Amino acid sequence: MRSKLPDVGTTIFTVMSRRARELDALNLGQGFPDYDIDPRLTELVAAAMRGGHNQYAPMEGLPVLRERIAGKLRSSYGLDVDPDSEVTVTLGATEAIYSAIQAVLGPGEEAIAFDPAYDSYDPAVRLAGGRCIRLPLLQPGFRYDWERVRAALTARTRLVLFNSPHNPACTVASAADLDALAELIAGRDIVVLSDEVYEHVVFDGLGHHSVLTHPALRASSFAVFSFGKTLHATGLRVGYCVAPAPLTRELRKVHQFNTFSISHPLQHAIAAYLAERPACGQELAGFFQAKRDRLRNALAMSGFRLPPAQGTYFQLLDFGAFADADDCAFAERLLTEARVATIPLSPFYAEPQPLSFVRLCVAKRDATLDEAAARLSAFAARAQRS
Ligand SMILES: Cc1ncc(COP(=O)(O)O)c(C=O)c1O
Numbered sequence: 001m002r003s004k005l006p007d008v009g010t011t012i013f014t015v016m017s018r019r020a021r022e023l024d025a026l027n028l029g030q031g032f033p034d035y036d037i038d039p040r041l042t043e044l045v046a047a048a049m050r051g052g053h054n055q056y057a058p059m060e061g062l063p064v065l066r067e068r069i070a071g072k073l074r075s076s077y078g079l080d081v082d083p084d085s086e087v088t089v090t091l092g093a094t095e096a097i098y099s100a101i102q103a104v105l106g107p108g109e110e111a112i113a114f115d116p117a118y119d120s121y122d123p124a125v126r127l128a129g130g131r132c133i134r135l136p137l138l139q140p141g142f143r144y145d146w147e148r149v150r151a152a153l154t155a156r157t158r159l160v161l162f163n164s165p166h167n168p169a170c171t172v173a174s175a176a177d178l179d180a181l182a183e184l185i186a187g188r189d190i191v192v193l194s195d196e197v198y199e200h201v202v203f204d205g206l207g208h209h210s211v212l213t214h215p216a217l218r219a220s221s222f223a224v225f226s227f228g229k230t231l232h233a234t235g236l237r238v239g240y241c242v243a244p245a246p247l248t249r250e251l252r253k254v255h256q257f258n259t260f261s262i263s264h265p266l267q268h269a270i271a272a273y274l275a276e277r278p279a280c281g282q283e284l285a286g287f288f289q290a291k292r293d294r295l296r297n298a299l300a301m302s303g304f305r306l307p308p309a310q311g312t313y314f315q316l317l318d319f320g321a322f323a324d325a326d327d328c329a330f331a332e333r334l335l336t337e338a339r340v341a342t343i344p345l346s347p348f349y350a351e352p353q354p355l356s357f358v359r360l361c362v363a364k365r366d367a368t369l370d371e372a373a374a375r376l377s378a379f380a381a382r383a384q385r386s
Contacts, residue, residue: 016331025340028340032235033233035365038273065267068274090239103254111158111159111160112153112159112161113161114162122350144177157188168312170310170315171311201229212242223242292315325354330344331343334358
């Protein structure tokens with residue numbers, strides 16, 4: 001059979017999680033917490049099912065949940081969003097990304113993405129018949145090269161895929177980055193898809209700049225969010241997309257034939273949870289900053305370099321002192337020799353770069369982080385001696 005995605009295999013996240021299970025390694029690879037979720041959320045899910053909310057939910061999302069989402073955007077960013085015409089509940093951020101891309105992009109049209117790019121963007125663009133132009137962020141520090149973006153724009157460009165806080169670079173876009181993006185697309189028929197799933201995980205007092213708060217970008221952007229990230233429960237698979245009414249109308253045309261509607265009891269439970277905890281999400285920066293710092297401190301003397309992590313629940317590890325810049329080979333060594341699963345960065349690039357980084361997830365119990373740091377430090381000590 002002719003494959004529509006001949007070069008696509010199993011994602012690096014699935015591969016590394018499987019290897020971690022086989023080798024009984026600590027899994028700091030795939031981005032999911034290893035601690036329990038808030039038991040109140042579990043109770044609310046059970047209550048919603050007992051309450052009989054077990055048939056199809058409305059296609060665009062439960063009205064009360066969309067209202068709570070609008071309330072959350074008001075309290076987080078002072079935004080005024082219409083829950084009826086601008087908010088759609090989706091199957092995680094992944095579906096929001098996929099449906100938005102199918103909604104805007106046609107055959108032969110182009111999307112721009114910045115490498116290292118989250119792995120779902122490029123296949124979604126190609127399944128829409130489009131072409132993904134992958135522009136690497138600049139080293140050091142994964143910076144945007146806006147002149148290169150300008151040069152990459154063509155009459156076929158329809159979409160820019162933007163991600164802040166950025167996975168896996170762990171950087172946070174500045175207000176100037178958003179201005180530069182807005183200036184580049186001004187007057188063109190280009191839409192921005194802004195992946196903001198780590199909106200609350202921004203460290204050291206840096207603010208998150210949402211496209212929704214940018215006056216020019218607000219009118220031409222989809223912003224994508226994830227309750228899986230905000231509620232420490234990646235298995236919920238509930239996210240949402242916020243966009244002006246004309247974009248939302250197009251998104252929903254795809255959404256209704258993609259997933260149709262999202263788990264009804266989960267939507268009730270999340271709506272009730274947000275009502276009980278209106279400040280939900282605001283605690284995440286402090287929570288994950290403490291975990292980031294714990295891991296960084298434990299590895300400070302290890303010989304690994306730790307690039308700054310401004311946001312997300314990841315930390316990059318620079319292994320340049322120990323090996324050549326073949327990150328897949330080094331991740332395999334860490335698995336077998338340190339029994340710690342990590343994620344190499346090259347699968348996030350169209351053209352792998354000579355970079356010596358692997359990604360660690362810090363959304364783990366303190367004991368897991370301590371044990372991982374001890375194993376990585378012991379590995380580094382052995383590597384330094386040999
Ligand atoms: C940058 C980024 N975008 C999107 C997603 C997908 O989010 P969800 O699990 O809600 O589908 C993730 C999950 O890891 C992510 O890191």
